[in-house]
Amino acid sequence: EVQLVQSGAEVKKPGESLKISCKGSGHSFTTSWIAWVRQKPGKGLEWMGVIFPGDSDTRYSPSFKGQVTMSADKSINTAFLQWSGLKVSDTAMYFCAIINSGYPEAWIDPWGQGTLVTVSS
């Protein structure tokens, strides 16, 4: 069974750094894209970007470029999303998900369970 397991909920202060993780199993981690999707409380889904763990090719949504960094360590089947200076407006649920295709322009399935990030002073 293809599965993504994300790291646990985080509570941080504005300006702090954070790195959350997404560990894959049951599929070839190096031949699928991993997408990151943000969902603010009570709001819709926002596509942040994708990374191809095989060669770390990364494509960011213009809305998130420069705001976050995506990375991956294929030796441990894990993708990461990190911030260097969190803002209160980063408070959201963050999902990772698989794009089971050789190219990033495809449907997204399956999804991780989500990581809730709360930023508050």
Place this chain on the structure above:
Amino acid sequence: DIQMTQSPSSLSASVGDRVTITCQASQDITNSLSWYQQKPGKAPKLLIFDASNLETGVPSRFNGRGSGTDFTFTISSLQPEDIATYYCQQYDNLPLTFGGGTKVEIK
């Protein structure tokens, strides 16, 4: 970026009713459209890809159709377990974009 306009934003229907949601793309996306179901507190779940293909294991009461810029998603007979928010998503071009969502409730 391709804008996806989804309507209605919410609807209330009775068990057994036919429910229809529409999604309009700001430009031609051929059939590069998927539909997701998200229940409260859960991750989204893929229901339909390539506009009309049902994902394995998804009940046949869910249906999608359309191409170009106009798409519809239908639940032929609403069931209590279908209470959720539904999203369309285009994957014709990066950045991938989602519709605003439709919250489906039982009347």
